Amino acid sequence: MYKSALFLFVGSWVTISSFQLLDKSFAIGKSILLAVSEETNCTAQFSCLDCKTARICKPDGSGNFQQVMTIPCPKEKPYCTAETGTCSDLPDDSCRTSDASFVCMDDGYFPDANCTDYHVCVGLQAYKFHCSVEGEYFNAKKNKCASNSYCDTYTNCTMAGVKVAHQVYPQYFGYCSSPGSPAVIDKCKGPNELNETSQRCEAICHQVGLLEDTSNCTKYFKCHELIFTDGSSAPTVILVKDHLSCPENTAFVPDQSMCIDIKETNCNPS
Ligand SMILES: *[C@@H]1O[C@H](CO)[C@@H](O)[C@H](O)[C@H]1NC(C)=O
Numbered sequence: 001m002y003k004s005a006l007f008l009f010v011g012s013w014v015t016i017s018s019f020q021l022l023d024k025s026f027a028i029g030k031s032i033l034l035a036v037s038e039e040t041n042c043t044a045q046f047s048c049l050d051c052k053t054a055r056i057c058k059p060d061g062s063g064n065f066q067q068v069m070t071i072p073c074p075k076e077k078p079y080c081t082a083e084t085g086t087c088s089d090l091p092d093d094s095c096r097t098s099d100a101s102f103v104c105m106d107d108g109y110f111p112d113a114n115c116t117d118y119h120v121c122v123g124l125q126a127y128k129f130h131c132s133v134e135g136e137y138f139n140a141k142k143n144k145c146a147s148n149s150y151c152d153t154y155t156n157c158t159m160a161g162v163k164v165a166h167q168v169y170p171q172y173f174g175y176c177s178s179p180g181s182p183a184v185i186d187k188c189k190g191p192n193e194l195n196e197t198s199q200r201c202e203a204i205c206h207q208v209g210l211l212e213d214t215s216n217c218t219k220y221f222k223c224h225e226l227i228f229t230d231g232s233s234a235p236t237v238i239l240v241k242d243h244l245s246c247p248e249n250t251a252f253v254p255d256q257s258m259c260i261d262i263k264e265t266n267c268n269p270s
């Protein structure tokens with residue numbers, strides 16, 4: 001029941017109830033806000049079908065309305081005003097067309113299967129963005145479109161019923177309902193990444209250092225190097241992950257990468 005109206009919304013902030021969409025990159029020409037609106041029934045004679053389309057409806061005699069026609073707003077007056085059902089040169093505040101096709105599992109930024117697209121969830125409502133500068137792809141570390149020649153996303157999505165990690169940003173994963181693009185895109189907690197073998201989000205060592213244990217704030221993982229040598233060949237260095245507990249009455253703080261007095265943290269260990 002979704003209308004596949006695609007639209008472009010530039011030059012104005014989108015306010016969603018008390019939330020403010022923080023991504024303003026579309027205002028500086030870096031991206032385009034795309035949205036797919038949900039089809040709604042007529043409730044008045046003059047209204048908007050979506051931000052860029054006005055519509056006229058007639059009473060059907062039983063208290064409801066029937067759509068007579070839709071009028072795409074012209075270039076000079078591109079935005080439909082909900083209250084009057086007419087086209088205007090300024091976007092309407094009620095123009096909060098969300099992307100009904102993206103499932104928000106959490107608030108934040110989510111890379112799409114297409115490198116040039118991404119989704120922003122605010123109050124669990126999705127907004128879809130497209131990088132508008134040629135050669136720019138969504139960078140999930142910077143949460144914006146940035147120049148990059150390398151494009152790879154959820155290419156391991158070749159089977160239904162499995163999770164696959166994003167090839168470049170493995171903190172993000174897709175749940176595949178059929179081969180191709182994932183049906184749902186989500187993010188692991190904290191620094192965790194999807195391990196495609198175990199199908200779980202886990203702390204994965206890439207370099208020497210400490211990683212939080214997202215399931216227990218009094219614990220952490222230590223990634224360190226272990227050097228082997230059998231005397232005959234060059235030493236082999238491997239990264240090892242140890243699961244450790246903070247000293248009593250302390251908790252691990254990822255920002256500081258250490259265990260501090262538990263009373264100075266939000267950690268509730270029980
Ligand atoms: C629109 O009206 C039809 C027929 O009355 C109804 O079946 C449908 O559920 C309504 N859709 C919405 C989104 O309210």
Ligand SMILES: *[C@@H]1O[C@H](CO)[C@@H](O)[C@H](O)[C@H]1NC(C)=O
Nearest residue numbers: 113114115116117130131181
């Ligand atoms: C990604 O999106 C662009 C613009 O909408 C489109 O031209 C391109 O074909 C898409 N690529 C894929 C792999 O879907």
Ligand SMILES: *[C@@H]1O[C@H](CO)[C@@H](O)[C@H](O)[C@H]1NC(C)=O
Nearest residue numbers: 156164165166167168170196
């Ligand atoms: C995708 O699958 C290939 C082959 O099985 C594997 O080498 C690669 O690590 C996988 N990608 C991710 C991000 O796990």
Ligand SMILES: *[C@@H]1O[C@H](CO)[C@@H](O)[C@H](O)[C@H]1NC(C)=O
Nearest residue numbers: 195196197198202203204205
């Ligand atoms: C991924 O999970 C498998 C199976 O549990 C485990 O053997 C492997 O070490 C994990 N990979 C990493 C990088 O932690």
Ligand SMILES: *[C@@H]1O[C@H](CO)[C@@H](O)[C@H](O)[C@H]1NC(C)=O
Nearest residue numbers: 215216217218219245269270
């Ligand atoms: C966290 O780890 C500590 C130390 O091993 C343990 O006592 C505590 O029960 C754990 N808490 C949770 C929520 O698992």
